[in-house]
Amino acid sequence: MSKRRFLNYLGLTVSTLSALIGLFFLFWIIISLIYKGFHYLNWNVFTQNAVAPGDNGGGLKFAILGQLEVVGIASLIGIPIGLLAGIYLSEYGKDSFTSNVIRNICDAMTSIPSIIIGIFIYALLVVPMGNFSALAGSVALSILMIPIVISSVDNILRLVPNELREAAYALGAPKYVVIFKVVVKEAIVGIISAILIAISRVLGETAPLLFTSFNSNFESYKLNKPIGTLTVTMYDYAMGPYDNWHHLAWAAAIILTFSVLLFNIASRLFSYWRFSH
Amino acid sequence: MKKKFVILDFLLKHISMFFAYTVILVVFGLFLVLLINSSSAISHFGFFNFLTSNVWSPAFNKFGGLIPLVGTLFTTIISGIIAIPIALGIAIFLVEICPNSLKTPIGIAIELLAAIPSVIYGFWGLFYLGPLIGNYVQPFFNATLVKLPVIGSFFYGYYSGVSLFTASVVLAIMIIPFTAALVRDALKITPNLLKESAYALGATKWETILKVMFRYSKSAIIGAVLISLGRAIGETMAVTFVIGNQDKLPASLMSPTTTVTATIANEFTEASSQLYLSSMYLLAFILFLSSFTLIIVSKMYFLRKVKN
Numbered sequence: 283m284s285k286r287r288f289l290n291y292l293g294l295t296v297s298t299l300s301a302l303i304g305l306f307f308l309f310w311i312i313i314s315l316i317y318k319g320f321h322y323l324n325w326n327v328f329t330q331n332a333v334a335p336g337d338n339g340g341g342l343k344f345a346i347l348g349q350l351e352v353v354g355i356a357s358l359i360g361i362p363i364g365l366l367a368g369i370y371l372s373e374y375g376k377d378s379f380t381s382n383v384i385r386n387i388c389d390a391m392t393s394i395p396s397i398i399i400g401i402f403i404y405a406l407l408v409v410p411m412g413n414f415s416a417l418a419g420s421v422a423l424s425i426l427m428i429p430i431v432i433s434s435v436d437n438i439l440r441l442v443p444n445e446l447r448e449a450a451y452a453l454g455a456p457k458y459v460v461i462f463k464v465v466v467k468e469a470i471v472g473i474i475s476a477i478l479i480a481i482s483r484v485l486g487e488t489a490p491l492l493f494t495s496f497n498s499n500f501e502s503y504k505l506n507k508p509i510g511t512l513t514v515t516m517y518d519y520a521m522g523p524y525d526n527w528h529h530l531a532w533a534a535a536i537i538l539t540f541s542v543l544l545f546n547i548a549s550r551l552f553s554y555w556r557f558s559h
Numbered sequence: 560m561k562k563k564f565v566i567l568d569f570l571l572k573h574i575s576m577f578f579a580y581t582v583i584l585v586v587f588g589l590f591l592v593l594l595i596n597s598s599s600a601i602s603h604f605g606f607f608n609f610l611t612s613n614v615w616s617p618a619f620n621k622f623g624g625l626i627p628l629v630g631t632l633f634t635t636i637i638s639g640i641i642a643i644p645i646a647l648g649i650a651i652f653l654v655e656i657c658p659n660s661l662k663t664p665i666g667i668a669i670e671l672l673a674a675i676p677s678v679i680y681g682f683w684g685l686f687y688l689g690p691l692i693g694n695y696v697q698p699f700f701n702a703t704l705v706k707l708p709v710i711g712s713f714f715y716g717y718y719s720g721v722s723l724f725t726a727s728v729v730l731a732i733m734i735i736p737f738t739a740a741l742v743r744d745a746l747k748i749t750p751n752l753l754k755e756s757a758y759a760l761g762a763t764k765w766e767t768i769l770k771v772m773f774r775y776s777k778s779a780i781i782g783a784v785l786i787s788l789g790r791a792i793g794e795t796m797a798v799t800f801v802i803g804n805q806d807k808l809p810a811s812l813m814s815p816t817t818t819v820t821a822t823i824a825n826e827f828t829e830a831s832s833q834l835y836l837s838s839m840y841l842l843a844f845i846l847f848l849s850s851f852t853l854i855i856v857s858k859m860y861f862l863r864k865v866k867n
Binding site: 286287292297303305308311312314315363364366367369370371380386391394395396401402404405428458461482486489492496516521531538 | 674763851
């Protein structure tokens with residue numbers, strides 16, 4: 283009896299301790315990031331561009347705007363495609379064999395190493411176009427986005443009760459009206475939450491951008507030219523030899539972390555709001 | 560009026576169907592693009608020779624994948640050894656030990672940490688954890704573990720922050736929240752009836768956790784662990800910062816080496832010859848195949864239970 287009790291306490295203590303260790307590490311990251319990074323965060327970071335290597339000062343304006351452009355275009359490509367494909371799975375394909383295959387592939391796609399998507403788009407867009415481009419970066423991110431949007435939209439739409447669809451059909455509504463004015467409308471809060479999660483997922487992606495949008499020393503927002511992004515700039519600066527670059531990389535790390543968390547928390551608030559109503 | 564409905568219905572159905580099927584096209588495209596581009600490396604070196612050759616020399620235009628593949632294997636396994644017990648502990652804590660009022664906040668904190676981009680983990684490893692390991696952990700190892708026979712040589716190294724060990728620790732810290740969240744969901748599927756029956760038979764809490772909950776959700780937990788390892792295999796940024804990026808086999812845990820993803824991230828845009836580029840496509844192809852198989856196996860067999 284006492285041996286079993288001892289084992290019980292031992293097991294529970296070890297679990298609690300490992301939980302504490304895990305949580306400690308995780309909070310350590312956040313706190314050291316804030317502690318070391320906030321120091322380097324100032325207004326110039328947002329309004330100025332890079333200066334000559336080794337000089338002091340400068341900022342990340344191009345990288346921040348470039349990141350917004352690449353992620354924005356990726357969303358413009360990825361969200362409509364993901365939304366429509368999710369609608370197809372839930373409203374047309376239902377439980378057919380191919381739909382289930384697509385569901386499983388989407389599940390698997392969300393875990394494919396993102397650097398492979400970068401290589402894929404490199405071969406598909408960068409090589410034929412002849413140079414790195416903002417567009418290629420956006421397409422790479424949208425490919426990461428689409429399966430996330432499809433899976434969650436499919437799951438959310440299937441939660442909409444069938445009675446609603448049937449009621450709309452009984453009133454003589456054609457299918458597209460049922461889908462957009464009844465099903466999607468009913469699930470809109472969940473869909474917005476899913477879209478925000480998808481954006482937060484691709485916002486921090488670096489590996490797919492390394493060989494697609496690359497980086498640039500010249501401020502240019504053209505779609506067919508390479509473009510600087512916050513993530514790639516952060517990587518380049520962190521690996522570079524200058525202290526000033528490292529400071530800017532810390533600032534970039536803070537901006538990136540908090541914008542990803544912002545999207546993530548916004549998404550949670552939306553889904554919380556959905557369940558509380 | 561009626562005709563407009565018919566046309567719009569037709570359009571919506573077929574456009575959305577096209578987009579849904581593009582997912583299959585993308586996966587096939589991915590497979591084909593990687594295969595075609597790596598074909599010249601395969602025909603030049605042979606697939607199995609490529610796997611077993613440790614020469615990675617752009618200067619002599621000779622390429623073998625052994626070094627990055629070994630690096631990837633080691634970082635994945637070591638990070639798994641560190642991360643899985645801690646993640647299991649967090650999951651047990653969250654499901655069975657933690658007071659109800661703390662369950663949601665700690666659960667959300669862990670999920671938010673899982674959302675932090677991997678580039679941040681790598682960056683933190685380079686500027687924060689790496690120097691700590693170089694300055695404190697390595698001297699500690701040198702003073703203690705290295706003196707032991709046999710296993711001592713695994714821990715020998717210079718005071719360097721970038722090594723196989725640092726990369727594995729950073730990778731472990733990165734996958735802990737992700738694994739913990741998955742295992743927590745897997746543990747939650749145990750019906751209350753079963754747990755209550757175990758308690759009624761006089762089982763302690765630990766016995767209930769180990770012999771009822773773990774047994775009931777065993778396959779789901781294995782699935783969760785496999786998915787986490789799949790994530791560790793393909794992770795690029797958390798590793799590239801801290802692995803050292805040296806094309807040589809690691810002499811010990813504390814020496815720099817490279818992984819598949821780190822090699823690709825560092826050298827892909829600098830490849831000077833067709834064969835060089837093709838060898839990296841081949842590395843990516845091997846990575847794609849292994850992670851895809853891992854994910855498909857875990858999703859199809861093990862995680863089905865959680866979904867239901």
